[in-house]
Amino acid sequence: MRIRIRWRSPIRGPWLTSVFGLVLLCALPVVIVTGLLDWVAYGSQPIPPDVGFLHLPTFDWPTRPAWLFRLTQGLHVGLGIVLVPVVLAKLWSVIPRLFTALPRDPLKALERLSLVMLVGGILFEIVTGLLNIQYDYVFGFSFYAAHYVGAWVFIAGFVLHVALKLPTMVRSLRSRSLRAELRTPLAETRSEPPHELVAPDPDPPTMSRRGALAVVGGGVVLLAGLTVGQTVDALRPTALLLPRGRTAPDDFPVNRTFAASGIADDAVGADWRLDLGAVRLSRAELAALPQHTADLPISCVEGWSTQQRWTGVRLRDLAAIAGVEQPSGAAVASVEEGPFARAALTRDQVLHPDSLLALQVNGADLSRDHGFPARVIVPALPGVHCTKWVAAIGFAP
Amino acid sequence: MRGVKAVGIVACLALGAYATTIILRDPTLHPSILGMLIWFAGALLLHDLVLFPLYAAADRALTLLPPTRVPLVNHVRLPVLGAALTFLVFLPGIIRQGEPVVRGATGLDQEPFLARWLWLCAAMAGVSALVWIVRVTRRSAAGG
Numbered sequence: 001m002r003i004r005i006r007w008r009s010p011i012r013g014p015w016l017t018s019v020f021g022l023v024l025l026c027a028l029p030v031v032i033v034t035g036l037l038d039w040v041a042y043g044s045q046p047i048p049p050d051v052g053f054l055h056l057p058t059f060d061w062p063t064r065p066a067w068l069f070r071l072t073q074g075l076h077v078g079l080g081i082v083l084v085p086v087v088l089a090k091l092w093s094v095i096p097r098l099f100t101a102l103p104r105d106p107l108k109a110l111e112r113l114s115l116v117m118l119v120g121g122i123l124f125e126i127v128t129g130l131l132n133i134q135y136d137y138v139f140g141f142s143f144y145a146a147h148y149v150g151a152w153v154f155i156a157g158f159v160l161h162v163a164l165k166l167p168t169m170v171r172s173l174r175s176r177s178l179r180a181e182l183r184t185p186l187a188e189t190r191s192e193p194p195h196e197l198v199a200p201d202p203d204p205p206t207m208s209r210r211g212a213l214a215v216v217g218g219g220v221v222l223l224a225g226l227t228v229g230q231t232v233d234a235l236r237p238t239a240l241l242l243p244r245g246r247t248a249p250d251d252f253p254v255n256r257t258f259a260a261s262g263i264a265d266d267a268v269g270a271d272w273r274l275d276l277g278a279v280r281l282s283r284a285e286l287a288a289l290p291q292h293t294a295d296l297p298i299s300c301v302e303g304w305s306t307q308q309r310w311t312g313v314r315l316r317d318l319a320a321i322a323g324v325e326q327p328s329g330a331a332v333a334s335v336e337e338g339p340f341a342r343a344a345l346t347r348d349q350v351l352h353p354d355s356l357l358a359l360q361v362n363g364a365d366l367s368r369d370h371g372f373p374a375r376v377i378v379p380a381l382p383g384v385h386c387t388k389w390v391a392a393i394g395f396a397p
Numbered sequence: 398m399r400g401v402k403a404v405g406i407v408a409c410l411a412l413g414a415y416a417t418t419i420i421l422r423d424p425t426l427h428p429s430i431l432g433m434l435i436w437f438a439g440a441l442l443l444h445d446l447v448l449f450p451l452y453a454a455a456d457r458a459l460t461l462l463p464p465t466r467v468p469l470v471n472h473v474r475l476p477v478l479g480a481a482l483t484f485l486v487f488l489p490g491i492i493r494q495g496e497p498v499v500r501g502a503t504g505l506d507q508e509p510f511l512a513r514w515l516w517l518c519a520a521m522a523g524v525s526a527l528v529w530i531v532r533v534t535r536r537s538a539a540g541g
Contacts, residue, residue, distance in 0.1 A: 008457075048419055048422075048423060048426075049423070050419070050422045050423065051419050052415065052418065052419065052422070054415070054416060054419065081486065084482070084485075084486055085482060088482075091444065091449075092449070095445070095449055098445055107399065107402065107403055107406065110403075110406045110407070110410065111406055113410065114406060114409055114410060114413075116441065117409075117410075117413045119441055119444075120437050120438065120440060120441040121437075123440035123441055123444055124436060124437045124440045124441075126440075127436070127440050128436070130486060130488075130489075131489060131495075134487070134488075134489035134490055134495065134499070135489070135495050135498040135499045135502050135503075136488075136489035136494045136495035136498070137495060137498060138494060138495065139432060139436050140429075140432055141426075141429035141432045141433055141436075142426060142429060145419065145420060145423070145426050145429070146429070146433050146436075148419065149416050149417060149419050149420055149433070150433075150437065152412070152413070152415075152416030152419075153413045153416050153417070153437075155412075156409045156410070156412035156413035156416065157409065157413065159409060159412075160405060160406060160409035163405055164402070164405075206459075206468070206470045206471065206474075207471060207474075211471070215475065215478065218475075218479075219478070219479070219482050222479060222482070222483070223482070223483075223486060226483070226487075240510075240513045240514075240517065241483065241486075241487035241490055241491070241510055241513060241514060241517075242487065242490070243490065243499050243502070243503050243505070243507070244503070246503070246505050246509070247505075248504060248505065253503065254502075254503060254504050255502065256501065256502055257500075257501055257502070257503070257504040259501070259504075260500075260501030260502070369504060
């Protein structure tokens with residue numbers, strides 16, 4: 001069966017495709033690298049755990065600057081969202097190629113197969129990523145594993161596509177002047193010279209090329225405006241349509257509520273003790289220790305973050321109380337049970353002067369949702385490892 | 398040249414295939430394989446065979462707009478594109494899907510999102526209409 005489609009757009013062509021391609025070529029590597037860095041940031045507990053050689057060289061995730069994970073993950077999610085219109089425009093611009101017959105040449109057929117990895121990969125990453133940051137687990141499989149594997153399938157397709165198409169992109173970009181294009185109004189908009197992407201018999205234009213670029217750019221700006229609030233505290237309410245644009249009155253975002261933790265009330269009541277192995281401390285005893293205050297972000301893998309003022313006992317002071325003067329790391333356990341109830345900290349994460357077992361935030365005792373009786377807060381550590389409702393800390397000598 | 402290209406293509410296909418072995422390494426992920434494949438293929442097919450024909454047809458429908466001195470087409474096209482884009486990206490909140498998990502993670506519900514999205518759409522349509530009226534007025538004033 002042969003489908004005949006009359007392509008109508010007079011502005012579709014290799015130059016326009018290449019402009020979208022150039023934007024993606026510059027921006028997608030940032031999304032890819034920040035995403036892979038997230039795997040490293042999870043330290044000794046990455047998800048998925050066994051990825052063969054498909055990861056960046058591992059290193060101890062730094063504690064300086066404190067906003068490091070806020071930046072990398074904010075970029076990963078934020079850029080991932082704002083690039084959606086560019087990806088859709090790029091796909092629109094090349095869609096006639098989809099409806100051409102499969103090439104007989106086996107090499108060309110394999111190249112076509114690689115486009116399944118490229119296009120399927122990026123759409124899969126966008127869909128799973130968008131669902132994850134909105135807590136919609138309708139897909140029913142492990143987000144972490146799927147998004148990680150999808151990423152590498154996409155990366156393979158992306159690297160090949162760039163290698164094969166870079167010369168075409170450069171040639172096409174040189175075929176027209178961007179400056180001249182930005183001065184060309186609708187009335188003077190003409191088709192690009194004949195090419196497989198250029199419609200041989202187009203409709204009259206209803207939009208200039210600069211108009212099309214402005215529409216896609218406008219989509220980027222619109223999504224950026226609706227996303228930045230989940231990362232910048234002062235702009236929080238502008239993230240109108242995202243769960244992280246909202247907070248309870250006079251509060252900052254919670255990454256998991258006390259109710260959802262399934263912890264019994266009396267487990268964090270008057271009988272609660274912090275177990276340091278050799279010593280067990282009540283909350284009053286912790287509050288009587290020297291307190292330190294630090295402004296630190298909670299930064300989530302879902303891209304949102306918030307900076308707050310935390311007060312509590314330095315982890316290194318607790319290590320000394322536990323009789324471990326030179327800790328090589330620590331294992332933190334929560335009262336909660338579940339996949340994120342235990343976190344391993346590196347030596348630097350324990351020894352950083354701002355690494356705290358926080359008892360207070362913004363001058364008031366922690367609420368239960370924020371981890372009462374005590375929670376860990378460590379510079380640049382992914383929020384999910386800043387354990388709440390801490391039950392025990394084991395410092396390794 | 399053809400040899401280099403062949404090696405490159407095969408290497409990248411092999412890399413993609415190797416990536417899928419991450420799933421095979423973890424037996425707890427095996428029950429998810431079918432679901433992941435369906436969503437991967439589904440994302441591709443949904444875009445190419447549903448989303449694209451749908452928006453192409455909707456765009457064709459714009460030619461049915463009555464001819465006016467200042468063409469209506471982009472004043473309809475842009476707010477509709479804005480509405481469609483925000484609907485796709487923020488779908489879970491707008492249709493209130495996954496609310497129990499949202500509540501567990503944030504302590505809040507998804508109640509406001511549909512109304513906010515509708516207001517956003519109305520605002521985009523309103524601005525577009527206003528710009529159209531301004532353009533019509535200016536053209537009339539210019540004696541066009």
